[in-house]
Amino acid sequence: MTSIKVKFRPSTVVDKEGSIYYQIIHDRKTRQLLTDYKLLPSEWNDKRSQIVIAANSERRAILVSLRERIHWDVERLNKIVKRFEEKGIDFATEEVIAEFDRYSNEYSLFNFMESVIISLKQRGKTRTAETYKATLNSFKKFRNDEDIMLDAIDFELMENYEAHMKNKGIAPNTISFYMRILRATYNRAVEKEMIEQRNPFRHVYTGVDKTVKRALPLAIIKKIKSIDLELDKPMDYARDMFMLSFYLRGMSFIDMAYLRKSDLKDGFITYRRRKTDQQLVIEWTKEMQMILDKYPENPTQYLFPIIRSTKANERNQYRNAGYNINQALKKIAKKVGVNISLTMYVARHSWASVAKSKGIPISVISEGMGHDSEATTQIYLASLDTSVVDKANSLILKALK
Template sequence: MATVKLFHFKNKILKDGTSPIHLQVIHKRKRRWFTSGISVKPEDWDPIEKQIINYPKNEKKNFRKKNYHLKNLLIKAEGIIIDLESSERPYTADDVIAKLKGVDSALFAAFTDRIIKEFQKQKRYGNANIYNSAKNAFLKRINKTEISFDEINYRLLKKFETNLINEGVSINGISVYMRTIRALYNRAIKEKVAKKENYPFEEYKIKHSKTHKRALKKEEINKIRDVDLKQKPAQEKARDFFMFSFYCMGMAFVDVAYLKVANVMNGRLHYSRQKTSQLYNFELVPPALELIKKYSDLKNPEDYIFPIIDPDHPNPHKCYNLQIGLNNKCLKAIQNHLELPLKLTTYVARHSWATIAKRSGIPTAVISEGLGHTTEKTTQIYLDSFENSVLDKANKIITL
């Protein structure tokens, strides 16, 4: 439980020779201060009784008001803490200060930090990094270290957007930040620490532009599959991980990295997606099973299947981040060797699976399920646009 007390900063001397009195709030080893707006000389402050003394008789009424103000401030802070404790929701010393200032909502940075810690405990490190980046980017561009949710309005979001545009951040890059802030605001409303009537995303609409082509054709995927890389073991591994992702409905590289022997049961793959915790259970196609057997004897359930994360590394996610960078460098070398039409990264396998599935006549709803998207709208972003010739042919069928 947080504690509060009045504190006289006697070492800070103002121009009139007085020193300020602040309210000190301590919670979970975090110390915060709230100014009372009152200052007195050291000899006029009783550090035991926490009140002003030695005031002139002709100013007795004025000093009594000051003591009453200080006492009332202390009582108000204690009441806020009791209310926060009664809510049984996590809170910070900053939340107490915010409520003393009359801000009746959670503080954005403190709230975000709590969500980040939740992600880290769940080992959803990618989400944690995205939320941390969005928080830091937002506070930096609006020139604040903290802000309440109720203070985040249309004007502030536009200011953030304008600053990012001026810095050359892409529309889709801005979209990632804004969607993260929107998700945080929605979470705060659900937890009843932000007001629904102040929700700024009714007015502010998040923009996004069409992504560059990141999908290969089936024959290009086959070229990657068939290229001889026996003399280049690092590139061979990168190719194998890429193909495994493609064989497993565009499985994200992070999920490939964290797969363990225990996830393989009776020729099926059972795993929980790192990003969303969504459960998957599907039959492994023969080439995917061949790749698993190439890298694992499938004996120890706790072993990683693929040699991406070092099991002895103290920080698996740091190890993963290093490996994905090296993996993409190898994929770029393969791209150059095969003269592929786009930059080859781990994500291309995911986009390619989705686009090839669409071109094969698979309904978007089924593709969406395979990718683990909650809406078909998200899936549509992954799907490469059909060539003009395909649209021309379709139009002739419809109109002629």
């Protein structure tokens, strides 16, 4: 028979915080498991072995958190004992404590997510690793950097996290994105049989809202193309990259950044989308060449002046360039009277919108660059005769003249 009790050890200094510890008794042997939980004597009820939270306590939030952590610690200790007993293992109290310490190190959400991130990077999935890291950072802010065990994640915690993000003004799709990453992490732990499935995400939103339309009309694209930015090189460069994306049928910025010189051959750009791995072929036009001719030849293997150094980290160059371009595009938006947040991604939406306005069949271009999913759109476009799409692009570029 094993018993686990929560105990409070007062400080030897009057009115100073004491410590919580767990008393584990097994086979008449008693061991203590110390914690770093600190309480004032007035915050502990010795008879009930529980924290006392006064209605007007300034430490209420801290005490509620400590009470929750103690609850999960005791439950975890009982689970360890139960598992040993069910397997018929002859164990000692030291082994219970050792298993508890191991679990605390390996089965915490923060540690587990970090291990997933490392694994993703090792498999070359850098972008996915970055999304996991962004989610972890967001959740850490919500928790004030206080880690939590995987089996302590429940629907109330997720509802509180969702409410926290809403209060911060975070967009629904971003909230859903973080929730889906956390759910994937949680499900990984379930698959590894580290925890039981409790479905903690059942009451939070994990869908995808249709985004607010971010396409610009052709008249505004013309303004952006013709505005004089000769005296402002960063804005001029941002405009050039924006127009290049538009000319290239709304090519995403990451695909532009990693487009190689060898991808341009015999008057055509041939590349694979980094997001979907779908191969696309685009006719190289004089509009594209005019922009490329404005800049010195890139000393790297890449075609466009985005990743320009062979010594610096390529991904950091791409991300920094993207940030600077989008900041400059916001200034350009003010100059041309656009009241939406102008970014490189707007070029992609705009090409699709203009294509549709020119009567190009939905089967060729479909609203927003395809169905409800960008990946589905690219798969569909890849199955068409490239000349059909190039003809559509030609009509759009002529309309700019």
